[in-house]
Amino acid sequence: MLTGSRGISLILAVAISTLVMAFLSLFSASNSLILGATWVLCFSISYLLITIMLEFLVYREIGNIYSLLEKIQKKELSEIHDKSLRSSLSPLRRINSVINSYANARQREIETLQKNAEFRREFIADISHELKTPIFATQGYIHTLLDGAIEDKQVRMKFLKRAAKSLDSLDILVQDLLTLNQMESGVIKFNFSEFDLKDLILEVIEELEHKASKRDVKIIFDFDPEKKYLTLADRQKIYRVCQNLIFNAVKYNHNGGEVKVSLKQQKSNIQVEIKDNGQGIPPEDLKRIFERFYRVEKSRNKKEGGTGLGLAIVKHILEGHKSKISVSSTVGKGSIFSFSLPLEKKEIKEVVES
Template identity: 40%
Template sequence: MLAFSVIYTLVGYFSQTQWKAMVFVITNMVIFPVSFIVYKYILDKFIYEKIRLIYKTIHQLKAPRREQKTAILSKTDIIEQTNMEVIEWAERKKQEIDDLKKLEAYRREFLGNVSHELKTPIFNIQGYILTLLDGGMDDPAINRKYLERTEKSVDRMISIIEDLEAISRLEAGEMEMKMERFDIVTLCNEVVDLLEIKAEKKSIRIFLAQHYESPIYVIADRQRIQQVITNLVVNSIKYGTENGRTKISFFDMDENILVEVTDSGTGIPREELPRVFERFYRGDKSRTRKAEEGGSGLGLAIVKHIIEAHNQTINVRSTLGIGSTFAFTLKKGKTPAILRRPAIIF
């Protein structure tokens, strides 16, 4: 009986131990899949959905509404795509920040230049008036001299303001171009005659590259193109050297006529060429405009805007100590049959 009792007790003990082990194993087998399912549900419902929402938002911001398409991507694809989109977005934002910094620097420089350009004539006027108030009005010669100088300073301020207004209108597309067909050779001869005396003061000769017997017709706003050529020639005189020259040339470019204004002036450093058409841009000190030379400092900026308003292009090439060439294109006008000739280079 004792032996049977011991055996029964041992069997019961081992049976109870195995049962607990089986319960433990079964419990783990049930809990693990359930935990996996719950984890997967949380991952899909909260994380994956959030990532998909972020991707959708980025995609909508990136593409115009009419180009948006609904794409079905796998979870791996959408995570990789989202990562790429975020990287691209960060790069674009960095570029935008850099551009904004450049614009801010340009704005500060522009405001400083405007202040400088307006300050000079204002201080001149103030000095002239103080001279007159201190007794200059009693002397007719001094009186007239300083009043004439005051008039020049006022004209300078008016010129700056009018040019700023013109640029603003050109940029806003509010200045209408009155397109017409005219002879560009005749127009350039008129500009040469107008500026010949000004050029002679510096012993600079202005001329056309050759004598053109036949007209060269273009389609453009005659008044504005006259302003362009005048500004370019005045610029060449301003920065020209004694006994220098300014040459105007024309080239047939099939659909367009290329106009070049070449001078033998001081030239422009290569690093400054991209900025010569900016408002009030001041480059090398040797090319800085003197107050007595007049002008608004906006001539080349206006030239660029006028040419672009004609849907044409303008560029500049220059060599220090040799000179500069400003070249722009205009749409070619049809030549009357009686004057029409084979295409040539003028």
């Protein structure tokens, strides 16, 4: 009955008021009325102050600590908030704050682990699907040949070519996975050299012109022929970036569409922009297109080919160059991908002087 805050306050108030009354009784001027009034006054003040101290500065904070511990035990970490800690005057505030910080840290770890677990599940499902297609296709062609079709020279050559094509796709997928993994782990080193970005893009366009002509897609390159677009970067990897972006602009465009590649020289960098007037990308997919194996329309994209790793590799290459890939898109109107590379110092001087 007397173990609560009020019981403890009662005992301490009685003890304090009794001691004060006993001390005053030593003086001859004290009488029973003064002693009684003193006892009542001391008891009231002591009881009130001790109750407030125990209730608001001790018991309430201990209750908060127990509440935090119960939530941690029940793994209800998302319900933990630290707003009450900022205005608390209790000496137990530090303990409460430490427990709260610990709980929030565990909550963040749990969220990270859940995201990683979900990513692993998606990755395993995606990689299994991507590997299954060329492996099953190759198995089908080989087993058909072993079952007797090998005797027919025309069928034999046809199936062997298809099997080889499936194995080539499998090799590209494995190589892309290795490249992406090495980039994420920092194993691949970048070999920076000076080159003209204009010449590199012209090479990429020349390589892709045949594929573009098959779909009657026109590639337009907008640049100033009087200028040099010198930059310091890894030429081979930037070639892959431009190749992937321009190829995607052609692949996901409609027949008779247009792809416009622009080079813009700014004060300290070169802006590269690849714009198409194809089908566009829905807003809900824009944030995920740079993830491994993510495809906007999986059924259609599978027919178009590709490993689903191209944009993920582009992102990591540009991050290795301290740059970022940006994208904006309108469904039915097309997409714009852009990135920038540093302008070489001597080119910067010419821009400033002009």
